[in-house]
Amino acid sequence: MLDGRRVLLIITGGIAAYKSLELIRRLRDRGVRVRCILTKGGAQFVTPLSVAALSEEKVYQDLFSLTDESEMGHIRLSREADLVVVAPATADVLAKMAAGMADDLATTALLATDKPVLVAPAMNTMMWSHSATQDNLATLKRRGVRTVGPNSGDLACGEVGAGRMAEVAEIIAAVKGFFAESAAPRPLAGRRAVVTSGPTVEAIDPVRFIANRSSGKQGHAVAAALAALGAEVTLVSGPVTIPDPAGVRMVRVESARDMLAACQAALPADILVCAAAVADWRVEAADQKLKKQPGGAPPALVLSENPDILATLSQAGARRPRLVVGFAAETETVVEHAVAKRRRKGCDWILANDVSPATGTFGGDDNTLHLITDHGVEDWPRLTKQAAAERLAARIAEALAAASPKEPA
Template identity: 50%
Template sequence: MSNLAQKRILLGITGGIAAYKSIELIRLLTKAGADVQVVLTEGAKAFVTEMTLQAISGRPVRSTLLDPNAEAGMGHIELAKWADLIVIAPASADFMARYTQGMANDLLSTLCIATESPVLIAPAMNQAMWRHPATQANAKLLTERGVLSIGPADGAQACGDIGPGRMSEPADIFNLITKLFQTTEVEQDLIGQHWVITAGPTMEAIDPVRYISNHSSGKMGYALASAALKRGAAVTLISGPTQCPPPKGANVISVKSADDMLAVCEQNMTTQADVFIGAAAVADFKIKTATDQKMKKQPDSDEMQLTLVKNPDIIATLSKNKRAKIMVGFAAETQNVIEYAQGKLERKGLDIIVANDVSRTDIGFNQDENQVTVITHNETWAPDKAAKSELANQLVEFIYTHSL
């Protein structure tokens, strides 16, 4: 049986000549056993007809936000909850711009804002529109918010131009959808376990307007939380300031300073956790005495001296008190990466440490990909460079197998 059998897929079609390709995508999805609900924007109606789409999908097409008949049955909020996955193919430049701004002025944009399910977009537009800085910024922001995307492809366009902007082929979109459901249907082998994960940077106050921090985005820690949640773990995510969307189902606790993070970790580990992962980039130092008022420049001096003191070592403190059965740390280094990581493994009493070379600009801080070396007391493993979400799945599997 196909892994798409009885999966509920909401297919949004926006205005563009590529809308005709969506007919083939619907055929592939329904043939695989998926339930497909089509939602049209007003612009899409100029390119495909509701009658054709209804005949292929087997469901009445939706296009109006406040349709009294539709709202009496499956209202737009219920429709947002119904979908296992929302696919926008094609996704026009206009739709991407409105989605980025959080607008909800038609049915499709409202569904995307109201859903908690994954959203996949397949951009399609003129090559100049795709290359425009505004569109590129919108695409980047949507990706950072967790929206999945495929394409666009490069080639000849209906307008005669040649370049990037063609909607990906229906077969390619279908294959990606199939893979998405394969990756989400994982064994629930962590049910009954409590994982505590720290993520993001800490923010150490100098005065009410200034602070010491670092470039950590929190993406790796949040990806680890999501990976553990998918396998059934109860996850407490203790996070410094980030722009990452909270993983659905996690108990997310926001903190600022290293002192705050340690206190919250101890409060949430009064009983022994199964796994602790210290993925946060905790500042090594803080100001000895932060001021209550903004520090002013002295007109007769070009210098200002700040006295720094060590922050508490969160991982070492928790490890010393054996607050988790498996203690996992991260080592963000710029030189002698493996040597320094091995030293931290022993010195902090960890079971596993993940070494990360943050001197590289293509991985690590603020990047969507990462490459690490995982070190235990008797082995070393270096997985290939991968998206942080995929790497998180591999790390959770490694941690789980080493906890048995």
């Protein structure tokens, strides 16, 4: 699996840099070609000679070396690899990556690369738990950067806690996992998908609104699962607090009308999955905050019906996505209501789920779904929202593969 692969290893300035020598040796034993960038800090812990001897390659250190740039420019260096590995990844380099800084060869190569990046964080436990480091890591994960570790235990500084760089075997396993995923079939490659997620927010006045109880976890998971199978995904999301899934185009909206317009702008598409909890009604919003009047009655809220996104896009004529999938969040007679909703909306599939308070579905990590199609009802077991999304994405891929170009899925 690893034989013939190319890895660019960036060694930064932490005591864990000594593990990078063993990492190079283990990768080379598996047939991986390893090129290395050694930062100024990294060279305080391991020597360029030892890195070169183990990698059997020139070691790159200086962004402004005329010789290095003429022989192997930093752009080539960053793009001729199949995977970029940063081990150890210090708090400093994670911060620079998150901020898009490029003040040395390592950070310039990271900013210039178009290849996947795997980082193995290593630092003092307080540095690791600091909100700045965690925010930087969350930013990098949203951009698709992979992580391995850190582990907990005794640290070189004498403290105990999280911050130890992952062991070499763990990093090798993460590298193997990446290449196994990249070699996996991508049955939705070349397909375009639009997914809606989260709640919509309908203003009452500048400080109040009507919304639905949706965390966006299921819709975001569906978008990630479709992207993992190769689809080009646009995720149209209402306000949520969860991270953006990697590898998708994000469009953030608030109201139902905004969401419909964003979906229409994202067409044409092969797949549409409407997983958002859209507010059915809206209020003509007041320009100023509505004030309580002593002894007065509450203000009357006149509701108007919002556009029906699923029905509108299911009846979009030539621009209708080839496979339209809706969700039906119900609190009673779940399947029966969903069957009727599918017929009324005109979508191809609908997924019914029980969102009554006892289920904990809204905001929770699990879901129980029933897939309703022309062929009947499939009762799925209770699954994590991620697992349910992967199951749905696989079914979508199967349906599109089985249908001829002119047949509906």
